[in-house]
Amino acid sequence: MIPKIILIVFTVLFVISFTPAYAQHHSGALAPPIDFDGLRVALITILTPEDFTIEDAKNANLSIRFFDSDTNVNVKSVTYRIQIFQDENLLANEYFFDEDGNLEVEIRPTKGCLEQNLWKCTKYYGEKHAIAGAYYARGESLPIIQGPVFDKSGQYEIKVSIVGATNPKTLTTKDFLFETFLHIPQKETFMIKTANAQEFPIDIKSYDSTISNLKYEDITQKISYEIAHSKDHDQLHGYDNKQIISLKKDFPSFKQGYDVEIFAEDVKLQPSSYEFDVSSPNENIIRVNISHEEMLLIEKKLESTNKKDTIKMEIISGGQTNLNQLNFVFENGLNANVSWDSKLNAGKIPMTFLFFDKNNNPAKDILFAYSVTDSSGKEIWSNIGTGKTLLGISSPHGVTQESILIPENGQYQLKLILTGQNSKNFETFFTSKSDFSISQTNTPTKKVTSVPSWVKNNAGWWAEDITGDNEFVQSIQFLIKEKIISIPITEAKQVGPQEIPSWVKNNAGWWAKGLISESDFIKGIEFLASQGIIRVD
Structure with a gap:
């Protein structure tokens, strides 16, 4: 427990006006409030880490908080009955007690249960409260649930009954039942190969959908994949289209300090629907959560193309971020x-x-x-x-x-x-x-010639003869066509096929190494356009 003196000092330094909205600050499931002895009480369940899978970690923490929804103050000395289900199968069923209304339980998932009733494989560890007769946290030691809980992907139902509150001896006249749902994502690892023959893993965790047809394009520095989609399923169970894409730090694109753009069936997602997290020391993480409004636009697109069972996702590495x-x-x-x-x-x-x-x-x-x-x-x-x-x-x-x-x-x-x-x-x-x-800046900004960082990778590979002239020219043609870079249109000479001058390749290599400026590199591209080697329409 946090010492009271620390809390007092902290209150002086940091005046926090907690509101009920803060209960949803962290990812979790919030049950609707109900009446309890004149109070409007609610319950929230939180799983940490929020994207837990048994492939990544051996255990997870389940937090259950019981509080007054009007004041956001915890109800003290609570005895809980916790039941965990998946697909109507009971996995765990036990009583727990917590003094401050914020129960924390360690979950240790195990596989291989052969019992028809899965709850028979679940075991509980920890100390029992002398009065409440339920497992509780003592010091830094948490009660433990070990068994077939959160051991596979899918939706889990957490049923929490409040059987006592205010003090260990006080029982409620009737159990107050709260139901919340937590999702364990499905994790898939895809191996991709870059133009210079390097292999990298891309991990994707998805909620409520499967991933297929993952591709990585060197020229566009784009990751694309498809997610399963069922409108009937969404209407029945609610839509939870979230994906978490993890890339190693040495992946050739999607670097810290650069933009990310995401499209779903050519619908551009708003920045509020995704997050590019570079805080991990080993990987960069892209979290996608399509909003309801965006989903309506995507479904219209699907209907117009008679494509109903999959959604194509595209994640593109952009220019440098200010x-x-x-x-x-x-x-x-x-x-x-x-x-x-x-x-x-x-x-x-x-x-x-x-x-x-x-x-x-x-x-x-x-x-x-x-x-x-x-x-x-x-x-x-x-x-x-x-x-x-x-x-x-x-x-x-x-x-x-x-x-x-x-x-x-x-x-x-x-x-x-x-x-x-x-x-x-x-x-x-x-x-x-x-x-x-x-603030929102409405003043039009002057468009400048700018080359995304991934082009520098391509230029370096071309200069080192890892990729050929055709691949380099195609990448520049694509960038011009898509207006990712802006090259002035010049009068091209009508001449037959010709090789790219060696000095252009030298410039590309020097630019990739940071020895010349971006504008000097673009002069070489302008020369290629003026000679008809690259066509600009």
Whole structure:
């Protein structure tokens, strides 16, 4: 448990006006509120990590929070009966107790149960409360459910009955039943080969749909795949079209600092429907969550083409991103910066938090919290972490991405607080503030000739004779045709086929290595266009 003195100090530093909306800040399932002794109470279940699969981790944490939906204050000393089902099969059924109304249970999935009644394979570990007679967390030790729970993909139903509250001896006159649903994604790994014959894995986790026909195009630096779709299924069970695409850090495209564009059946998804997360030290992650409005547009497209059972997804690596950045300095010598895409307006904005030590090297094992207030001083977003023993968001590698909801364009202040390091809370927290604005720029911007980073990869391969002239010319033709780059139209000479001059190839190699500017490289492309080697219509 977090010491009360820490909570008191934190309250002074960080005034948090929790609202019921904060209960949905983290991914999870929220059951509708019901009446309980004059209170409107609700229950939320959260699985951590949210994209858990048994292939990635041996265990997961299931959090169950019982609270007053009007004040967002937890109901104390709660006895829960937890039942977990999949496809109407009972997997777990046991009683648990928690003093602060926020129960945490460790789930250890196992495979290979041969029992017809799967619940018979499930075992429970931990201490039992002397009065409540239910499993409970003591210190840092959590109760454990071990069995065929979350061991495969699909939807799980979590039924939680409240059989006691206020204190361990108080029983409710009747059980209050809450039903929530959690999804375990299906993970698939696809191996792709680039133009220089390198192989890379692409991991995709999908919810409620299967993945097929994954392809990667070197020329366009595009990942495409198809997801299963059934309109009848969506209407019956609800639509949960989420995918999580994981790429190794050394993958040739989709790098930190570059745009990502996503299309579903040629419908361009809004930035609020996806997130490009570079905070992991080993991989870059693209999270896609198609909105209901976008899904309606996609279904119209499908109807117009008589294509109903699959949706084609396309993810394209774009040009370099212009970032807004805030800098923070703390009294203990650490510093931080927070950055986000300058093109983003009000809505859900992914912000990257980077922490550095006194020597400006990445800081490790940081605990931090933050809040965002508007121009009137009203708090509109905050996060203090979800741990029961330590206060703060854990950032093991000093890089964390948070999606922050900014309700409207305007002036705001971000308060960043260092709460600890190396799995310990500081005795005194360190605070730094910075003002920022979110605004929509309506002034037309001057279009400039710009080449995405992936073209540089192609140019380098061509210069090293890994790819041929035809592949290089085709890539440039495609970029011009799609207006990804802008080349002035010049009068082309009507001549027969001819080779590309060696100096153009030299320029491409030098540009790939950063020895000449992008504009010098484009001069070579202009020459190819003027000679008719590349046609510009």
